[in-house]
Amino acid sequence: LKNFVSVEELTNLEIMSLILRASEFKNGVQPDRDLTEGIYASNLFFENSTRTHKSFEMAEHKLGMKVISFDTSTSSVSKGETLYDTVLTLSAIGVDVVVIRHSAEAYYKELIESPGITASIVNGGDGAGQHPSQCLLDLLTIYEEFHTFSGVKVAICGDLSHSRVAKTNMQMLQRLGATIYFTGPEEWYDSTFDQYGTHKEIDDIIGEVDVMMLLRVQTERHGGKAMRYTKAEYLDQFGLTVAREARMKETAIIMHPAPVNRDVELADSLVECRRSRIVTQMKNGVFARMAILEAIANGRTTNV
């Protein structure tokens, strides 16, 4: 890979090979250090992050890459330097891979199209656009459980229209053969999602699905508009309560990209329950990101 900015640009075969490689790393296979040791990586997070930022950093260290620290608040971004000029600079001083999270949707387009920028770009989330590395770790988590995507019934629940995780996952899961349902408030549903699945009431699908993929209520993307529901009302009408969890299939799992709003998207006691794969998703994030970064390192070596 030259860049990793959107899962749409990857074939099913490329996605499966990244999942299998991530799985190998999880099972203790060591990376080929000759490939990754000479690579310099820098992580530019213009939006807050714990999981994505720190698991990319962990993945870089585990691969033996050299990590060049970058703090948006103390860099020349604070003097008004643009994203383009920032990445051009890092590229010029020898950074090979730049991982970026930015509020602008598709911010990466001008970077990957510029002949002046030689660094590879990895998308750590672009506004309400895509979150491709989260998609990969979510796919790994589902694949570990069911060993296929074909026929797996996934409910994507909650604040759909503001979620880059939802948009990325619905596209990929459908492509890989999963059946998708949507639940949650109608005001957070967009008719463009109809092509990927069917909107249902949570109580109508809770006993049928294999995966309950809950989404954080992203108040920071609601443009200052107050939520119509109290936290308790949201949990009761749209969330995963203990009573609903009891109706899930024996083999069904709970996922959430996190951070979790406890007692909003799901009951506090379910966050670490036997069905929950939320902590597994966090762990899988490191292995999925190792696979992505290794594929980038491989692409850079073979393209020289």
Ligand code: CP
């Ligand atoms: N899931 C996720 O993207 O979490 P962070 O915002 O903490 O990176």
